[in-house]
Amino acid sequence: MTLSRMPEPDRSVLDRSGTIIKELEALLGADGVISEDDGRRAFEADALTSYRQAPLAAVLPRSTEEVSKVLKYCRQNNLKVVPRGAGTSLCGGALPAADSIVLGTSRMNRVLETDFVNRTITVECGITNLAITDAVSAEGFFYAPDPSSQLACTIGGNLAMNSGGAHCLKYGVTTNNVLGVKIVLMDGEVVEIGGPYLDAEGYDFLALVIGSEGQFGIVTEAILKIVPTMPAARPVMLGFDSCEAAGQCVAAIIGSGIIPVAIEYMDKPAIEVAEAYAKAGYPLNVEALLIVEVEGFEEEIERLMRAIVDIARGYNPKVIEASTSAEHSARIWKGRKAAFGAMGRISDYYCMDGTIPLAKLPEVLARITQICAQHRLKVANVFHAGDGNLHPLILYNANDADESRRAELAGSEILKLCVAVGGCLTGEHGVGIEKRDLMEVQYSPSDLAVQMRIKSIFDPNWLLNPGKVFPLSALEAAERPAAEQAA
């Protein structure tokens, strides 16, 4: 691929690497620092594997105090730091720079406190998303945001990217489910924002920290909201002749006053691949498949299912299959949940993440097909229809340089299209390095300047997660006036 360029590594840092590693070992002990080649290579990429770069070293602190020591040392020595949870980022959010220290949070994975009466849980940042729900499920609660990678991804990564998931149509994304964080700034200062109460005092720093892609500080602890689990949930599967009909059906369901827990959409190529792999019983004679899930008590689910099916009938569905049992529900979900993995078995794919206004769905899907055809590529669409968050999967051969380049070009055209119809570049994966150079498509120079100034408050020397989120050209332009002022 024609990769986005990372900033040039600082030679003077690379030359000092031996000393730096010794000094980090003095802070954390030898087992807290990974510096040998094989070990460093384990950190060279996240789930956006087309980008690879081993860091100078990786550190694995065990506590907030150790994180503070490392950051303070790095700030004093002008070293870049790349935070890393489980490395499941799809946008290169955890991609190291050659002259950076990766700070891995895997050793900080404890539940610190569960408070069922006040409905909160306090965790360390390296805990996995699913482990949070596991810690509270016996008492009838769950932690709502559920990214597909929830078995592996950490809450620290979720906070950095403001992650969503299939259920956020009803329950919101990460930022709607966090009450407080403990964050270590680059100078080693530990700051507590919010607490086990609603609406933190003063400016909304939680809003700014969540979704800051690891560029403001390292969150070491978080206080999260937990929610009572509804007694049951069941999906209904609706197959349509056209994506227009499916899109209109989604709008009609939402317009009717029903907010399902999830509305997932798959197009024909995605249905075929998922069905071949998962044998979920998906219809192969439809152009678009919706999986609409509702939850509640049994009698409520029946009533909601009936209402949804009634609405769907207005759009000439070819298939209506309502789940009748837990096994049936599991089978319906199996194909959707396996879709990305199934796709990965037949081809490399490039997963996009733009969001669009729902009304633009038919137009955008048609254009996506055209764009990919122009680049001689196939595309399958799997996405969260309720909130317009698209995940076109562009299929390509990663060993073919030309095809890889075309996939990236098609991807960037699709994202520009999302912005042009009133949407955005990324709904839940984040900007990272992948979409960095497209930021100017969505934002004006003053919009970007507003964001970059906030970064400078938290990390004046821009050492945290460098080379991400903002186009390098915007950074250089922003630095120029500052340099002129200083001169």
Next chain:
Amino acid sequence: MSDLQRPGADWELQFVIAGCLERRLPVEIVGSGSKRGIGRPVDGAITVTTASLRGISLYEPNELVMSARAGTPLSQIEAELAARGQMLPFEPIDLAPATGGPQGAQTIGAVFATNMSGARRIHAGAARDHLLGIKGVNGRAELFQAGGRVMKNVTGYDVARGLSGSWGTLAVMTEVTFKVIPWPETAATVIYLGLPDNLAIEVLSTAMALPVEVSGAVHLQASVAARLNHPGLRSMNKSVTALRLENFATAVAGRKQRLKEALKVYGKALELDHRETLDFWGELRRLSVMPNRETLLWRISTKPTTAPKLVAAIKRYMDVDAFYDWGGSLIWLEVPAAADAGTAEIRRVTAIHGGHATLIRAEPAVRAAVEVFQPLSPALERLTRGLKGAFDPAGILNPGRMYANL
């Protein structure tokens, strides 16, 4: 009265702010001005109102999204939404009746700029949770936008949400885009009478832990309940602990039974029907149980289980009347007038129990003299100064509104 500017377009606002920036003139930012009596008084050379930036620019009921110019009256927004069977999820409160401002006048921009949410916040989230995007002018006279109009958006930092609750001290919003939800088919309220604070909070917490989606959970001490309009509840001379359910009719009926079953040890429940439910929660939305008078009004955020202890601790120093909202995690506390507004005791008790307190109602001289908003930790204060500097380096927007010297 300072010079009043009513820009009618974004560029006009930008022009006004640029002029003030050049002359380093402090600007008071208002919508309708209904919240002028809250927060620290601003001594502005110029007052800029968003009142002429008006109108709904986008409404897609099927996508649950609306955009409106910041100066659009909330009443107009809610009327448009109601015509399509929709509403604002966070049930914004109107502080005017409690603070002496004009009732029903507030603008949609001010709702987000102050992040004031009502009872449904406990279930649906706060105003800030539903803010998707903004356009505005900062203290550098830059016109900028943040966020957008789609439900899921992590493109860049979450600046729009970051501006909610900043009381016009960082930027003047010119347009806001937000999420809306459908009106529930019906609503009902289950009420327990005469519970002491600690038992009442136990009721609220038990209810909130059930999978029945309680959308309002409040406790009014007897003295506060006596100010309700509802003739039955007003005349009981008992505290009122109320839980609201909103859903389609059969779901409300079923959930109500489950709720009452789980709470039967707390006594016999009263019920309010749909109409009475709308009236009861409507009163709370206008905070009419805390009417404007000589007494002071505090707003304290804490853990539900801590709330009754916190109120009892303050009661050792002064007379208090408490209205607990948000399942107990928000306390509206009425205390006697005092030169320091009871700040020393209230801040000390809040610090011991955890949480934060804001002085909502007091004479301007008192609000100018004491810390109205929760004092910040040194680290947060440093970040706060940094953020103010990033948006408004000359300190011209609503100077001193939240914190003295900022």
